[in-house]
Amino acid sequence: MSRPLRVIFAGTPVFAAESLAALLASRHDVVAVYTQPDRPAGRGRRLTPSPVKALAQEHGLPVFQPSSLKAPEVQAELAGLEADIMVVVAYGLILPRAVLEIPPLGCLNVHASLLPRWRGAAPIQRAIEAGDQESGVTIMQMDAGLDTGDMLLVRRTPIAATTTGGELHDTLATLGGQALVEALDALTGPGFDATPQTEAGVTYAAKLSKAEAELDFRRPAVELAARIRAFNPWPVAWCALGGDRLRLLMARAASPDPGEAPMPPGTLRDHGPDALRIACGEAGDQLLEVTRAQLPGGKPLAVSELLRARAERLAPGTRLGYTDEEATP
Structure with a gap:
């Protein structure tokens, strides 16, 4: 033909x-x-x-x-x-x-x-x-x-x-x-x-669902980074930040600095120049670096811009993935 x-x-x-x-x-x-x-x-x-x-x-x-x-x-x-x-x-x-x-x-x-x-x-x-x-x-x-x-x-x-x-x-x-x-x-x-x-x-x-977009920081850093990228632009990976949701749009797995002690999964470590450094893994000894995120009511931003505008919401030691009550010791 x-x-x-x-x-x-x-x-x-x-x-x-x-x-x-x-x-x-x-x-x-x-x-x-x-x-x-x-x-x-x-x-x-x-x-x-x-x-x-x-x-x-x-x-x-x-x-x-x-x-x-x-x-x-x-x-x-x-x-x-x-x-x-x-x-x-x-x-x-x-x-x-x-x-x-x-x-x-x-x-x-x-x-x-x-x-x-x-x-x-x-x-x-x-x-x-x-x-x-x-x-x-x-x-x-x-x-x-x-x-x-x-x-x-x-x-x-x-x-x-x-x-x-x-x-x-x-x-x-x-x-x-x-x-x-x-x-x-x-x-x-x-x-x-x-x-x-x-x-x-x-x-x-399997079909995507909004329910699976909530991150569990006990999971390995490589897995979390891949999920964040996969779910951008929908359903968008997120975690609790106090009583709000922090949307995570780009991330990478990284190695903790030598001598850094494990921290509870979901804890914000000291910030890097362009990333939120989040403890993750079952023992909190792995590191997820988030380079693009979005706070409620705001625009998606590079983390360097986000920290200049709203650093108080993302102070080191903040527990992500928990409400204010759950994050309180």
């Missing part, structure tokens, strides 16, 4: 909109867009279109927003579009087997991990949280399993010691759009030798 492909695109968030934008700039023909129903957003809780819907409307594309793809009439409507292939990127709805079998070339998925590692809902953040050295995108032929289909194309990118969840998201969104167009172009020519996923190395990326 040498002609441009007729493509149905299914996706919802900003990550998916990047793939749709790349597809619209390609030679292929997007015949329709499927996205989640409009959701309440903002202070007024007004119904708001998804980023994918907004982009589709800018380009005058037909938009479909079923709450499920299981109904026969919804499947018949999709089949009537007579597409060659369906592309799915962070859509948020399960595709029944009947839908997977409608397009002659099946359904492709752009997944933000190096499969089979990090199947599931939050592969970007879980890769950083786990200390992975690299991530990437996988173009996968969808089947009935959870991210279990054969792999057509893999593109990699390193994860640096300062990479945040937001930064990796943006990198992979761009990489995913590029890889998607490359895959579709190949399908109009010689195609691919699909590679089945192995069972070795399978991990699952």
